[in-house]
Amino acid sequence: ADDVDHIAEKILASLARPIEVVGRDVFVTASIGVSIYPRDGDHGEILLRYADMAMYRVKEHGRNSVRQFMPEMGSNAISRLDMEAALRRALERGEFLLHLQPKIELPSQRTVGAEALVRWQNPQIGLVHPIEFIRLAEETGLILPLGEWVLEEACRLQVAWQAQGLGHLKMAINMSARQFRQDDLAERISRIFQRTGADPTHFILELTESMVMHDVESTLAALRALKTLGVNLSLDDFRTGYSSLSYLRRFPIDELKIDRSFIADIHTNTDDAASAGAIVAMGRSLGLSVVGEGVEKKEQVDKLTALGCNQVQGYFYARPMPAGAFLARALEHM
Ligand code: C2E
Ligand code: MG
Ligand code: MG
Numbered sequence: 216a217d218d219v220d221h222i223a224e225k226i227l228a229s230l231a232r233p234i235e236v237v238g239r240d241v242f243v244t245a246s247i248g249v250s251i252y253p254r255d256g257d258h259g260e261i262l263l264r265y266a267d268m269a270m271y272r273v274k275e276h277g278r279n280s281v282r283q284f285m286p287e288m289g290s291n292a293i294s295r296l297d298m299e300a301a302l303r304r305a306l307e308r309g310e311f312l313l314h315l316q317p318k319i320e321l322p323s324q325r326t327v328g329a330e331a332l333v334r335w336q337n338p339q340i341g342l343v344h345p346i347e348f349i350r351l352a353e354e355t356g357l358i359l360p361l362g363e364w365v366l367e368e369a370c371r372l373q374v375a376w377q378a379q380g381l382g383h384l385k386m387a388i389n390m391s392a393r394q395f396r397q398d399d400l401a402e403r404i405s406r407i408f409q410r411t412g413a414d415p416t417h418f419i420l421e422l423t424e425s426m427v428m429h430d431v432e433s434t435l436a437a438l439r440a441l442k443t444l445g446v447n448l449s450l451d452d453f454r455t456g457y458s459s460l461s462y463l464r465r466f467p468i469d470e471l472k473i474d475r476s477f478i479a480d481i482h483t484n485t486d487d488a489a490s491a492g493a494i495v496a497m498g499r500s501l502g503l504s505v506v507g508e509g510v511e512k513k514e515q516v517d518k519l520t521a522l523g524c525n526q527v528q529g530y531f532y533a534r535p536m537p538a539g540a541f542l543a544r545a546l547e548h549m
Pocket of ligand 3: 451
């Protein structure tokens, strides 16, 4: 059993090499689920079903990886109560970590920053992605201490970049609705910057349209308080769904991130290309930086470049990765 992960990693590594097909490099990845006899079951049918469940976990979490079956997967999901208790313990035990995904400037293709994406390293289940716990953290209020931890950790990482000569890289952080509604949000954030010695001008706080279109007057006050700290503000998952242009113009924001749903078929679907193009044009006319998210193909990069988009982010360049790997990549691409 101890060798299984190692062997699976070797399979992944050998599949990762490009295969040449009529002069073009083709890439194949695998999602590997593992069950072990007799630990997980004593006959083939059960073992296959469990390996299958473990494999689906891998697929849900971005593919191209290995996972061993855990009894928790069998009960399909940890119960809400167990999950809540586990999340609380996770904060105390320091089981959260940040992965970083590079943000690439167009057309220069330079790395200009990263988005911090939280992960939970659960000792039983493995790496858990935010879709599985952010909503519950939000409902239970745990998002408040978790959000502060995220900002503090991101500050520590950015300060470490400074020391490595990468101080120009901007760090983007996701804010939850509940965090944003705190009356003393700006003071809380300011204290974290002071404590860590981080420079707020190197940070971008990502908000969503639904958060800011709620109660426009109090939003304006909150946004202005954040801006006085020196941070940059971004509207994430932007779809123009709620926003009216007049509000957007009044909001002191710096960046729009085009929702992934417009990017997926941007190179083939003229409606999506038109929507993305309209967002880029609007953003640029308001003096904002526009970012295309979820870019997986070169054709999407080309289309966004042609539309005048300022930055892109997505698997085409890099998946979110541990902080050490990001640092190594950034030093290499300097
Ligand atoms: P988001 O802020 O829109 O983050 C982008 C998500 O898209 C990330 O998922 C990222 O891994 C994924 N992604 C990036 N490039 C690609 C691509 O090329 N293709 C595809 N299919 N996906 C791509 P992730 O890390 O699972 O995060 C999901 C969401 O959870 C985030 O969406 C954000 O709303 C939330 N989140 C993550 N970290 C935090 C946090 O620290 N605090 C709060 N409040 N929310 C967070
Ligand atoms: Mg985001
Ligand atoms: Mg987004």
